[in-house]
Amino acid sequence: MAPLHNINILRSLQHGAAARRFPATAVQSRNISLASAKYSVANPYKSEAWEEIYTAEQIDPNEKTFDKVLIANRGEIACRVIRTCRKMGIKTVAVHSVADSMGLFVKMADEAINIGPAPASQSYLVMEKILKAVEQTGAQAVHPGYGFLSENTTFVAELEKAGVKFIGPHSKAISEMGDKLASKRLATAAGVNGIPGYDGVVENADHCVQLSRDIGYPVMVKASAGGGGKGMRIAWNDEEAAMAFRLCSEEAKSSFGDDRMIVEKFVDMPRHIEIQVLGDKHGNAIHLNERECSIQRRNQKVIEEAPSPFLDPDTRAAMGEQAVQLAKAIGYDSAGTVEFLCDSQKKFYFLEMNTRLQVEHPITECITGVDLVHQMIRVAAGHPLKLTQNDIGIRGWALENRVYAEDPFKNFGMPSIGRLYKYEEPKGIAGVRCDSGIEEGSEISMFYDPMICKLTCYAGSREDAIATSVNALDHYVIRGVTHNIPLLRDVLTEPVFNSGEFTTSYLPQTYPDGFKGKQLNAREKEELVSLAAVCFVKESQRACTRLNDNTLKNRSAPTSWELEVTIKGESFPLTIVKRNGSYRISVNGSTQEVVDNFSLADSVIDTTVNGDRVVVQLKDRKADGTLKIRYHGTAMDLAVIPAEAAKLKHHMPVKVPIDTSRTILSPMPGVVKNVGVEVGDKVGEGQECCVVEAMKMQNSLASGVTGVVKAVHIKVGDTVDEDQVLVEIE
Numbered sequence: 001m002a003p004l005h006n007i008n009i010l011r012s013l014q015h016g017a018a019a020r021r022f023p024a025t026a027v028q029s030r031n032i033s034l035a036s037a038k039y040s041v042a043n044p045y046k047s048e049a050w051e052e053i054y055t056a057e058q059i060d061p062n063e064k065t066f067d068k069v070l071i072a073n074r075g076e077i078a079c080r081v082i083r084t085c086r087k088m089g090i091k092t093v094a095v096h097s098v099a100d101s102m103g104l105f106v107k108m109a110d111e112a113i114n115i116g117p118a119p120a121s122q123s124y125l126v127m128e129k130i131l132k133a134v135e136q137t138g139a140q141a142v143h144p145g146y147g148f149l150s151e152n153t154t155f156v157a158e159l160e161k162a163g164v165k166f167i168g169p170h171s172k173a174i175s176e177m178g179d180k181l182a183s184k185r186l187a188t189a190a191g192v193n194g195i196p197g198y199d200g201v202v203e204n205a206d207h208c209v210q211l212s213r214d215i216g217y218p219v220m221v222k223a224s225a226g227g228g229g230k231g232m233r234i235a236w237n238d239e240e241a242a243m244a245f246r247l248c249s250e251e252a253k254s255s256f257g258d259d260r261m262i263v264e265k266f267v268d269m270p271r272h273i274e275i276q277v278l279g280d281k282h283g284n285a286i287h288l289n290e291r292e293c294s295i296q297r298r299n300q301k302v303i304e305e306a307p308s309p310f311l312d313p314d315t316r317a318a319m320g321e322q323a324v325q326l327a328k329a330i331g332y333d334s335a336g337t338v339e340f341l342c343d344s345q346k347k348f349y350f351l352e353m354n355t356r357l358q359v360e361h362p363i364t365e366c367i368t369g370v371d372l373v374h375q376m377i378r379v380a381a382g383h384p385l386k387l388t389q390n391d392i393g394i395r396g397w398a399l400e401n402r403v404y405a406e407d408p409f410k411n412f413g414m415p416s417i418g419r420l421y422k423y424e425e426p427k428g429i430a431g432v433r434c435d436s437g438i439e440e441g442s443e444i445s446m447f448y449d450p451m452i453c454k455l456t457c458y459a460g461s462r463e464d465a466i467a468t469s470v471n472a473l474d475h476y477v478i479r480g481v482t483h484n485i486p487l488l489r490d491v492l493t494e495p496v497f498n499s500g501e502f503t504t505s506y507l508p509q510t511y512p513d514g515f516k517g518k519q520l521n522a523r524e525k526e527e528l529v530s531l532a533a534v535c536f537v538k539e540s541q542r543a544c545t546r547l548n549d550n551t552l553k554n555r556s557a558p559t560s561w562e563l564e565v566t567i568k569g570e571s572f573p574l575t576i577v578k579r580n581g582s583y584r585i586s587v588n589g590s591t592q593e594v595v596d597n598f599s600l601a602d603s604v605i606d607t608t609v610n611g612d613r614v615v616v617q618l619k620d621r622k623a624d625g626t627l628k629i630r631y632h633g634t635a636m637d638l639a640v641i642p643a644e645a646a647k648l649k650h651h652m653p654v655k656v657p658i659d660t661s662r663t664i665l666s667p668m669p670g671v672v673k674n675v676g677v678e679v680g681d682k683v684g685e686g687q688e689c690c691v692v693e694a695m696k697m698q699n700s701l702a703s704g705v706t707g708v709v710k711a712v713h714i715k716v717g718d719t720v721d722e723d724q725v726l727v728e729i730e
Contacts, residue, residue, distance in 0.1 A: 056369035057386055059087055065381040066090055066140040069167065071109070072130050072155075073145030075437030076454060077357070078105035081143045084373040093137045095130055097123035099447060104439050111137055118447045124148045127155045134164055141165035141380055143373070147449070150356040151178050167380040169279075169334040169355045176330055177353040180224045180262055187350040190329035192322045195341065195349040197264025208245040209238045211263045218266040221245055223252030223259070230255045230697060232299045234266055243700070247691075250673065251698045267341045267349060270504050272296065273308050274339040275323035276364045278375055279332040282384040287320035288368050288392055291360055293339075294504045295491060297412035298697065302484075302507070303491060305399045306363040309462060309500030315346045326353065334379055335361070335372045341504075359402075359454065362435055366398035366458040397465040398458040401473065401488045405450040407668070408487035408515050412507055414668035415450045415694045416722070419443045422479035424603055426472040431458040431465075444481050446669045446694065446719075452483060462500070466492050473633060474615035477603045487515050489633030518634035520567075522588075527609050528631050529565040529572045529638065530585040530592035535618055536625055536640040537561055537576055537583070538600050562643035567636060573643065662710075664701050664727040666720040670694035675716055677727065681709045689727045692720060703729055 069085055070093040071078045082092045082105065094109035099118035106112045113133040116123035123129065127149055134142060142159055144150035144167070156171040168174070177183045181201065188194050197215060201224065202208045212219045212235060221244040223231030231252035233244035245261055253259040272293040279285035292308035293301045307316070323338035337358045339351040361372050370387065379385070406413035423440040426432050436453035444450055455476070457468040473489045491497050496510060503509075520528065540561075559578045564571055574587040578596075585592040595608040605616045617630040625640040641649075674691040677683060683703045692699050710730040714720060 055371075056391055057371075057374075059371070059374055061089060063378070063383065065377050065383075066165070068093060068110075068137065068139045069141045069143055069377070070095065070130070070134050070137060070139035071105070071143050071145065072124070072149055073143075073147070074100050074103065074105060074124060074448065076105075076435045076451065077145035077359075077437070079108055079437045080435055081145065081373055082108045084371055084377070088374065088377065090377070093133065093139050095124070095133050097447075099443075099445055102442075104437050104442070113137065118445065120148065120447065127152065127158060130155075131158055131162065134159070134162065139164065141167050141377070143167040143376070144356065146354075146356045146359055151354075153178070165380045167334070167376050169332055169336060173330045173332050173336075174355045177336075177355045178225060180222070180352055181260075183353055184350065186330060187326055187353075190322075190326045192326050192338075192350045193340075193348055195264045195267065195351070198262065200262075202245065202261040202263055205242040205245045208261065208263055209241045212238070212241040215263065215265050217241075218268075219263050220266045221248050221261060221263050223248055223256060224262050225252065225256045225258035225260065231261075247698050247700060250691075251693075254673075254693065254698075267343050269344040270294075271308075271310055271342040271502075272301075272339065272351075272504050273311065273319070273342050273348070274337045274358070275319050276358070276361070276372075277323050277327045277332065277336050277338060278370075278372070278379075278385065278387075279327050279334065279336075280379045280385045281333045281382060283328070283331075284385045285324050285327040285332060286385065286387060286389045286392060287323050288364050288370060288372075289394055290316060290319060291337075291358075291363060293360065294502055295497070295506055296504055297507050301360065301402065302413075303399060303401055303488065304360040304363055305397065305462070305465070306367050307394050307397070310342065310346075312346070315342075315348070319348055322350075326350075335376050360400050362433060362454060362456040363398035363400045363458075366433070366456060367394050367396055368392055369395065396458055396460050397462045398456055399465050399469050399492075401455040401457075401469055401492075402451060402484075403453040403455055403476070403478075403488070404484045405444040405452055405481040406484045407482045408484040409517065410514075410667050412487065412511075412515055413484055414699075414722075415446065415670075416482035417444050417446050417450075417669050418481040420478065420480040422477060422603070424475075424477035425453065426455075426475040429468065429472055429475065431468050432456070432472045433458070452478065452481075466498065471615070474617075475604050475606075477617065479619070486517055486634040490515070490518055493632075518632040518636075520632075524632070525567065525570070525572070526587050526590055526592060527614065528629065528636060529567060529574065529587060530576075530583075530594055530609065531605075531607075531614070531616060531631075532565050532567075532627050532629060532638040532640055533561075533563050533574055533576050533585055534583045534594050534596075535600060535621065535627055535629070536563065536565075537578070539621060542600070564641055564643055564646035566639040571646070573646070661704050662707065662729045663725050664689055664703065664729075666692055666722060666724045666726055667699065667701075668692075668694045668722050670699070670720060672714045672716055672718045672720060672726075673698060675712065675714060677709045677712065679709050679712055683707060683709060683729060690714065692726075701726065703727075705729060 068091040071081050085092045091110040093111045094106045095113050095115045096106050097118050115129040149155040151174050153171040153175045156166045159166045176186055184194055198211045218234055218236045221233050221235055231248045233248050235241035235244045249259040249261050274291050276288040290308050291304050291306045293304045295303040335357055337354045340348040341351050342348045405416045407416055420442050425434045433456040434453050457465050457472055459465040459468050470492050473485050496502055561576045564573050572587050574585055577584045582596050583594045593610050598605045598607050619630055619635055620628040627638045628635050670692040673693045677689045685706050686702050688700050688702050690701050707729040711728040714726050
């Protein structure tokens, strides 16, 4: 096939068979040039005109499905389902908690029903309330999204009793695949490769240790009914196996109401690669290629991409074939995902099957042109698939960056809560899709997942998709909560990630001491301090125009300044000269030319330094010359002062840092689940003192020193804030 160079050609093909005849094993990743196309999919869910890059199957307005669908979920996935329902002419019902009453998904839906208090256990997880909302609104079908009741067989059975369609697989498939023990047995029977492990329930911590020894370390301890990275831990020795069993079983009980645990071999040098499958009620099943999901922290995905840079056509075909075999063996009749672990030799092993729409489904939609929500609704209504395996190819490359309200400097991401007082998604960038459920003014609360947005970037090649992702992240404005954009952007520009040769251990291997933010080289420091100096000068010039003293107002404005900029304890004396249309800065013997094309009021400063494009955000500025600039994704603190003031710095007192080695602080807002010490207890370094849960994730907090417990400021059930003192040790 000849290269395709613009979107118009793609659209002209989408109506004919030629648009759907691509070998499933072919990777046509360089056939699309977005650079020359006047096309943008930025903010698709904030407008009425969302269009895919191309479409493998058009929505048929005459095909009968449902008149009204209730979405038993919240946030971005509810917005996502509503968008496709609108395109299909289906009315929607949103159910929401009190905390979500002003949520974007509530505003987008045709109807909205309040189902209770903020905690999910009192609202989104209470099936009786959702069933009542179904009856009240006359909804003919329910889309569960992901999480909550999406894999609850009782909920599916109750809908069936009420004569309401569940937009998902039949209850037997959910039950069989939701239990890791049963799913492994079924997968093996279906001819799917399996991971060595114990084919039974682990009885207790001692049993877990014994099994781990028998299997051979490292092992993965995980919940039988788990998913989403919760209730999973790697153990490399007996002590870690015992702790993993205890913490994972507690997480599993809290998240899934089922604390059964399994243990299996941890595949060395693993890559997490999953296959999207799609089946109908007529025995048809196909796969939509793979997604690479190896960039993870705490077994939760951070960046996903499709296709995988690791697979070759033969391995892709073999994995897809086995995934379809499993789907057909259980009569799977919806969209689902078969997850595999691949080793360095491209041997792959069945991990689990998620019987729902996956969080990262947008990247599959981008490269295949298949609207998965559309297909789920069609199948639930009883229609057979129109797509065959030969219709599914790979066009271009897509990456999804999960933008979370998290502090990436704390264990690669601890939840952050707050209100978004400023929020601007990337605008006008070709190949950008933002799946979000929030808007400016929205609140990120401790009750739900801290996801802000799924930022999906699509281009003709992996290199271009990465470049688009970096550009989009630089233009993403989020104020009011801490977010993980610094980590996302750093990963995207890191050599190992760009090489495609990474594993699920990528983050701890790349950042063994934790993520510390962007590490600047000499050139980048000079560039940043030059930008800071320009911002300082612009602020001082603006301040001069506000003076009421006529003598000063009539005095000619200065055109040069002697300044000193300090960043991370390193000072840079410099001279800055204002010229027509630019500023020239002399620093460290070099010259930086900054184009004067921006205002300090701009949310994003998109300028040029020495001919190179530079995108930064001025997050904060104070009268004393302190600036906070987001540069290469990371917020940097800089101090700018006149040269005369710099000569007097040595007279200023130095602030002595507070010693926190003998206090245990909460790393994030959460709920105390366990307190293991009392006043007067002797504790050793590394001994667990308490456990705090946030977003259903258990976090063990240990003593950093050996000593005696002086004070315990918490009890089980307490809600704690970030950096709150929990335990003191003397």
